[in-house]
Amino acid sequence: MAENVLNKEMIKPENLVYTKTKVLTDNVMHYCPGCGHSTTHRVIAEVVEELGIQSEVLGVAPVGCSVFMYNYMDFDMQEAAHGRAPAVATGIKRLWPDKYVFSYQGDGDLAAIGTAETIHACNRGENIVMFFINNGIYGMTGGQMAPTTLEGMKSSTTPYGRDWMQMGHPLKITELVASLPGTYYVTRQAVHTPAYVRKLKRAVRKAFEYQPKKKGVSFIEVVSNCNSGWKMTPVQSIKWLDENMLDFYPLGDIKVPED
Amino acid sequence: MTEEIIIAGFGGQGVLSMGKILCYSGVMQDMEVSWMPSYGPEMRGGTANVTVILSDKRISSPILNSYDSAIILNQQSMDKFESKIKPGGILLYDGNGITRHPERNDIQIYRADAAAESAKMESARTFNMIMLGAFLKIKPVVKFENVIKGLKKSLPERYHHLIALNEKALIRGAEIIQPVEVA
């Protein structure tokens, strides 16, 4: 009896404190519980809704865990070949210069196989937003080493830990693209605490607001977890991220627009 | 009427542009034309040649290995193309730098020392137009006025002040051409 009263009380409109954005579809996300992709998707969708640009936004999904991003976002999207999202986004933006165009990629997609497309889209100063989800691992293929895997970090292809003598160093591609004059706004954010999510949302909103200025790429790295790939529980993975990833990938703005 | 011509020499002698002007002249009088250059590293300073075909009917192969006429501008081209002229055909060459002169007696051979003449005219650029003037004297496949029209078409406007000089070179070529007797 008491339960029913409570539920009725809760669904009163004046008690509504949160609702799913209309810019997300009703499809159930396939991401592992605890994964940062779903939160990042939601943040993007909320910003698109709040800016009222649902009919003007064109997204490009990558190959990787977020390959099915287009199933969740309720706006037009294209699915790119592995690593090619910035080239696909370039093609779209050049031909629809007044639309809001973004690409969304993981670390393998953006910083390994697609490095050339990443660097050159940034160097040309394409007027797009580039999202870079960095969890230091290849999630979809089962936890192999990514270019961003930390030194000593274990993956299925570095079972004894990443040895830079063999495998090179983790790649700070975000700092690299920040050095290019074609990038306008470069920032590194996270999604593993509510405070970080709010900060990410502010960054995403800025990035989309900058786009009509046509001043170049807005590049947002999101340091994220991969509990499955890291072989941890979600809670462990968040703790591990906090204690290990953020030292090497410090959060905050790397390049802030001057005007 | 179909005339199949090879023009061959060094890159920088104006081989390709001579062929182009010949083609433009043909277009001016409603002929079918094709211009098939050798291309690649050869373009960058080595030997250059172009096959030009002018015809009053649809041109079949733009690539040939025997020619009605050959305009030869260096020794390598002489060695390569003398044997590929059809019997009764024409070989026109510039004597400058030629150490082995043509030897066939079943073709008509002409010489025009255009390099020497262009030096006298104090413009190395006139070289190819002197050769073209010489060729048209013996083989008037296109009308003189159409060559001038063709020049106007093929030269960018900023070079149009050179047309008078080119006209002079064409006329000079027609004057200096000499038949060559092979013993």
Added chain:
Amino acid sequence: MAEEYKLMKGNEAIAEAAIRAGTDGYFGYPITPQSEVMEYLTAAKPHETTGMIVLQAESEVASINMLYGGAGAGKKVMTSSSSPGISLMQEGISYIAGAELPCLIVNVQRGGPGLGTIQPGQADYFQATKGGGHGDYRLIVLAPASVQEMADFVSLSFDLAFKYRNPVMILSDGAIGQMMEKVKFKEQVPRMTEFPDWATTGKNPDRERNIITSLDLDPARHERFNLKLQRKYKEVQEKEVLFEEYMCDDAEYVLVAFGTSARICQKSVEMAREEGIKAGLFRPITLWPFPSKELESLTSHVKGMLSVEMNSGQMVEDVRLAVHDNIKVGHYGRMGGIIPAPDEIVEALKKQIIGD
């Protein structure tokens, strides 16, 4: 009359025709022997006239993916390259075919394999007509044999591409790309102002979102999609075959050749006829769909065929499939960038097909 003609290289003709066809975007990367396409386009500044975008990408890989993006967003887009560059594009071409996107890819072939030569070749026939990338897909492949056709096939390609939602390739070669001939252009067509309903042009409230993808992990649904593709290809085979016959009506022997080889073979036919050999030329214009039925119908009066190609024998396989074992079929080819001469083709015809 003469004023309407321009004297142009095949590569330049493609570029001018692209502007006139109302192309929205060109994305490319330099490679010999086709760099004149982008050079012409950048010099012509079409963004100031038609609004066409021309962009030099960082690689052929990027170019073809820019095409994917542009085509997926409903625009008329094209690229051009030469053999090694086209190999780099194969992944993207497969994705474009898989996502059913219309676009134009021009291959001005050079000799291979590998870096090969910058001289002309026709050894990409298999790659163009049989796949090249992964998966069950087809390109519509047009083979121009003149500078005029280089120009004409641009708008034809876009018509076919949009009609069937399929990539179209113009398979040319270095000889036609570099050769100058007279060419007459069509009137300027304005760029499109209405876009296909499947394209990602922005999700308006009155429609569902549009998704461009080639991915489907549901086996049954993905098989249905593949079967749909195959039905489309069958329709193309039934409706879009193009070819040209030259002196085939009374021919006893027929040369089969496309592109540059076909031009040379036309001269070989004339030479053979002068010698009293009743020769003809059959020129497939669409290499895929291949004009099999039309070729087969010639076997009623033709005794033998010689497929002449600048490769080691690729199209000859389709010729043999078309005529079954009804008549003798041979192949004559040159490689390494060497273009066969008209007289050596006549000799090969006599030696291989006519016999003593």
